[in-house]
Structure formats: structure tokens, C-alpha cells
Amino acid sequence: MDRPTALQQPSEHPPGQQGRAANGQNRSQFVWRALMPRALGLPVGALCLSLPLWELQRPVWVWVLLALFVFVWPWIALALSLRYREPVRFERWHILFDSFAGTFWIAAAGFSPLASCVAFAMLQANNVAAGGTRFVALGWLAQLVGVGAGVAVFGFSFHAAISLQHLMFCLPMMVLHPLVIGSTLYDLAQSVARSRRKLRTLSQTDSLTGVFNRRYWSELAQQEFLRCRRGGGPSCLALIDVDNFKAVNDSQGHLAGDELLVRLGTALCADLRETDLVGRYGGDEFCVLLPMTAEHGGGTALEWLRERVARDENGNVGLSIGLASWRPDMNELEDWIRCADQALYQAKSRGRNQVVVHRHEQAGA
Numbered sequence: 394m395d396r397p398t399a400l401q402q403p404s405e406h407p408p409g410q411q412g413r414a415a416n417g418q419n420r421s422q423f424v425w426r427a428l429m430p431r432a433l434g435l436p437v438g439a440l441c442l443s444l445p446l447w448e449l450q451r452p453v454w455v456w457v458l459l460a461l462f463v464f465v466w467p468w469i470a471l472a473l474s475l476r477y478r479e480p481v482r483f484e485r486w487h488i489l490f491d492s493f494a495g496t497f498w499i500a501a502a503g504f505s506p507l508a509s510c511v512a513f514a515m516l517q518a519n520n521v522a523a524g525g526t527r528f529v530a531l532g533w534l535a536q537l538v539g540v541g542a543g544v545a546v547f548g549f550s551f552h553a554a555i556s557l558q559h560l561m562f563c564l565p566m567m568v569l570h571p572l573v574i575g576s577t578l579y580d581l582a583q584s585v586a587r588s589r590r591k592l593r594t595l596s597q598t599d600s601l602t603g604v605f606n607r608r609y610w611s612e613l614a615q616q617e618f619l620r621c622r623r624g625g626g627p628s629c630l631a632l633i634d635v636d637n638f639k640a641v642n643d644s645q646g647h648l649a650g651d652e653l654l655v656r657l658g659t660a661l662c663a664d665l666r667e668t669d670l671v672g673r674y675g676g677d678e679f680c681v682l683l684p685m686t687a688e689h690g691g692g693t694a695l696e697w698l699r700e701r702v703a704r705d706e707n708g709n710v711g712l713s714i715g716l717a718s719w720r721p722d723m724n725e726l727e728d729w730i731r732c733a734d735q736a737l738y739q740a741k742s743r744g745r746n747q748v749v750v751h752r753h754e755q756a757g758a
């Protein structure tokens with residue numbers, strides 16, 4: 394299990410502003426990402442339908458309209474999306490318009506079988522990718538209207554010709570479209586995986602110090618407790634409390650107190666072993682689990698840690714540390730933590746800034 398060592402630095406922006414800035418950035422990223430498939434896909438789609446349109450000898454205005462749709466519509470959609478507060482929602486309307494226009498052009502191309510099938514299949518793929526199967530049904534509605542409009546304008550005709558030429562005109566669409574859809578879905582899956590990883594780290598980490606938070610540390614400690622119970626060897630648990638931390642806050646301010654806690658989190662992660670589990674128990678108290686470590690070794694490691702912190706902080710910071718090794722008579726994790734807490738109490742009452750190892754006799758104290 395990786396231990397988070399990189400500490401989270403305080404951000405320059407308050408959280409609310411961060412959220413707004415990130416939202417704005419995401420929105421404009423989304424809008425520009427939506428432009429590319431449309432700006433590249435429509436010319437390739439138009440190429441597919443252009444041969445039947447040519448063979449049907451459609452008039453010039455049809456070609457002008459097609460050129461406007463292919464080269465101007467993507468930019469109109471972009472300009473509109475940039476104005477929307479919720480471009481994701483409105484992009485669906487744009488995709489429905491693509492559906493409408495797509496079948497309008499299929500009707501204009503006389504339902505030429507190959508071009509129509511390719512264009513129709515791509516429209517379905519777009520709609521599924523944009524909004525799932527429900528959205529496909531909406532897309533059918535738009536496509537029906539598109540066919541109706543196309544038949545109303547051009548009349549119904551069936552241009553049945555299929556040739557190698559038709560295939561060649563459709564080939565770019567047949568190759569490129571699945572590639573674009575596939576890579577978009579891949580990017581999406583990667584981004585979901587990244588978000589999940591980030592979320593998991595956030596849910597396990599103390600936001601100030603970067604060490605494990607108490608909830609996650611307790612989960613890990615519980616696993617270690619169970620492992621010990623199965624006879625897996627010695628283990629130590631320690632609670633570490635900063636001496637007179639309130640005085641640091643009171644005399645130097647809360648920010649200085651926070652910075653001290655961050656430095657302590659760093660020192661704990663740096664000084665202890667990779668396999669040791671460092672958490673923030675709450676306030677100015679840290680918790681540490683030293684798996685596969687006997688009482689004597691754990692005591693020595695924590696004594697070194699205490700001395701090093703005192704040295705680094707020029708003698709201004711003392712740590713009181715209560716250490717308890719696992720014993721077979723402990724019924725649950727809480728018993729183990731209670732023993733460490735009793736030792737910590739002893740460290741405080743004996744004058745602070747020291748490591749106290751829990752002795753069995755202390756249990757009743």
C-alpha cells in the first residue's frame with residue numbers, strides 16, 4: 394500500500410473560487426472537444442453522400458446548403474456552446490440537430506443504400522455515445538423529422554446504385570468514425586479511472602498533512618490487528634501528541650500551527666519505514682503502526698524520531714509518544730489503541746517530550 398508522502402500545499406484560491414475556475418475550464422475544454430469530431434466528421438460524412446447527390450444531379454443551392462452545413466454549422470454550434478452555462482446539456486441539442494440534418498441529407502441523396510447505411514449507423518453511434526440508449530430514441534425522432542423534411546423538399550426517390558466508387562467515397566467515414574468514437578470513449582474511461590484514483594486518495598488522506606486520515610488508518614490498523622491475531626508476528630502501535638501545541642497556535646497563529654503539523658507529517662513519513670502506517674488521529678495527535686516491529690525496535694525508532702523533530706525545530710517542539718506492542722490478550726483494535734493512549738498519558742504526566750512504552754500493569758491505571 395502506498396503511503397501518501399506528497400503534502401498538499403494550501404491553495405492560492407478559496408475553495409468556492411477554485412470550484413468556479415475549474416468549472417469554467419472544464420466547460421470550455423468540453424466545448425472545444427465537441428468541435429473537433431463535428432468539424433472533421435461532417436466533411437467526411439458529406440463526402441460519403443456527395444456521390445449519390447452528384448449522380449442525382451442536385452442543383453447548386455443544394456451544394457451550397459451542404460457546404461454551409463458542413464463548414465459553418467460546427468462553428469455556429471461552438472459559438473452557441475460558448476454562450477451556454479451548461480454546454481453539456483445543450484450539446485445534446487446540437488447532436489439532435491446533427492441527427493435531423495443527417496437524415497435530411499440521406500433523403501436528399503435518394504436513400505442511396507451504401508451511403509445511407511453508413512451515415513445512419515454513424516448517427517446512431519454518435520447518439521449512443523452522447524446520451525446512451527434513451528438518447529438514441531430521441532435521435533430517431535429527430536431523424537424521422539429530418540427524413541420528412543428531406544422528402545418534403547426533394548420528393549421521395551430511391552437511388553439504388555452501389556458501386557466500387559460508392560464504397561471508396563464511404564471508406565473514409567467507415568474508417569475514421571469508429572476511430573474517433575473509440576478514442577473518445579477510451580479518453581473518457583481514462584479520465585473516469587483518474588477521477589476514481591483521485592477520489593480514493595482524497596478519501597484516505599488527511600487534507601492538511603498528507604498522511605492517512607483516521608478512518609482509513611483505522612481500517613489498516615484493523616487489518617494489522619487481525620494479522621497479529623493469526624500469529625503473524627510482533628507489531629507496535631503508537632500515539633504521538635505535540636506538547637503544548639495550543640501555545641503555538643496562541644502565540645504564533647493557527648497558520649503557524651498548521652505548518653508545524655505539516656512538517657511533523659513529513660518527518661513521520663520520512664523517518665519511519667515505508668511499511669509503517671502514519672495517520673492523523675485528530676488535532677495535534679498522530680497515530681503510527683509499525684508492522685513486524687518488536688517493542689524494543691519500535692521504541693528506539695520513535696525515540697530517534699522524537700530527537701530528530703526536537704533538533705529540527707531547534708528544541709521548540711516536544712513530542713509525547715505512547716507505544717504499545719500487540720499482545721494476544723487484546724480482544725479488539727480498541728484495546729491496542731487504549732494501551733497506547735495510556736502510555737501517552739503517562740508520557741504527558743511524567744513531564745512530556747518522551748516515549749513511554751505501555752506495560753501490562755498500566756492497564757488498570
Ligand SMILES: Nc1nc2c(ncn2[C@@H]2O[C@H](COP(=O)(O)OP(=O)(O)OP(=O)(O)O)[C@@H](O)[C@H]2O)c(=O)[nH]1
Nearest residue numbers: 634635636637638639640642647648650651676677
Ligand atoms: N493549527 C491547528 N490547530 C489545531 C488543529 N486541530 C486542533 N488544533 C488545536 O490543537 C490544540 C490541541 O491542544 P491540546 O492537545 O488540547 O493541548 P496541548 O496544548 O497540545 O497540550 P498537551 O497536549 O497537554 O501538551 C487545540 O488548541 C486545538 O484547537 C489544526 O488542524 N490546526
